[in-house]
Amino acid sequence: MYFWKRVFDFLLPRYCKVCGRRLDTSETNLCVSCYLSMPFLDYQSGNFSPAERILLTERNVVRAASVIQYEKESNYRRILFHLKYWNHPEVGTWLAGIGAERLAAKGFFEGIDSMVTLPLSAHxxxxxxxxxxxYIAQGISRVTGLPLINGAVERDVEHQRQAGLGRYQRWGNxxxxxxxxxxxxxxxxxILLxxxxxxxGATLCSLIDVINDSVRNIKISVFTLAIVV
Ligand SMILES: [Zn+2]
Structure with missing residues (x-):
């Protein structure tokens, strides 16, 4: 098995999704050095970001957690680029699985019975x-066994690109x-959103408000792969 992995790595080299260095046969997605420096968040620390605090106070969300945090210019944002734009969604499954194991050990999933993903517009x-x-949900499900509910929520219109808009314009948008x-x-x-x-946190707040207005007797917790600080 190891032999064939080495052969495949020789023919189709894989690269670290953070620093771009060529991966060894034993490494998955990230090189050891980038993995060891991963900016993991500790759920029990209660060190919530301002966005998470908005969810937990104003929106009455039961629990909220992110797996990693990073600053805008950090190379760790490349994990999200691979997930969304560079056609490597499996990195989301991998990182979500690691995050779910860490959170499960802290009792984060207690009482949660299903998952709902933030929908994309049809376009x-x-x-x-x-x-x-x-793909993130798949990683969580591998650890927790939680089922994914499809089709309950929809994204209606293709809105203006949010990038480049100021914070307050984004809220309105x-x-x-x-x-x-x-x-x-x-x-x-x-549900785990x-x-x-x-x-x-504006997009999530918008969805949470709509769900709270439309569904009776619902509790909501939130899981995000990353939070930008
Ligand atoms: Zn690396």
Whole structure:
């Protein structure tokens, strides 16, 4: 097995998704050095980012956690580029699995009974070919066994690109983005809402507000792969 892995690595070299260095046969996705320096968040530290604090206080979310945090210019943002734009969504499954193991050890998933991914608009889904959040959900499910509920929430309109807009414009822009065509799928549940990266939290807040307005007797927790500080 190891022999064939070495042969494949020779023919099709793999590279670290953070620093770009060529990977050894024993390494997956990241080189050892980048993995050891990964900016993991410790859930129990209670060291919430401003965006997470908004979710936990203003939105009455039960729990919120991110796997890693990074600054805007950090090379670790490349993990998200691979996940969303460079057609390597499997890196999301891998990192979500690692994050889920760390969080499961802290009791983060207690009481949560299902997962809902932040939906893409139909246009963006066609263009990208996949929803990166579904790959994150796969990684969580491997650890927790939680099922994914599809089709309960939808993204309505292709809104203006959010990049380049100021913080307050983004808040306004995120409104009216989502709808809940099948609230009955969520009624009485404690769902884990899954997104890839949180910056201001505006998009997540918009979805949480719509779900709270449309579904009776619902509890919401939030899992994101990364948070930008
Ligand atoms: Zn590296």
């Amino acid at each position: 963006k889904f066609r263009k990208r070919g996949y929803n990166q959040c579904d 995120a409104e009216g983005l989502f709808s809940v065509p099948h609230p009955e799928l969520l009624e009485g549940r404690h 899954i997104d890839d990266v949180m910056t201001t």
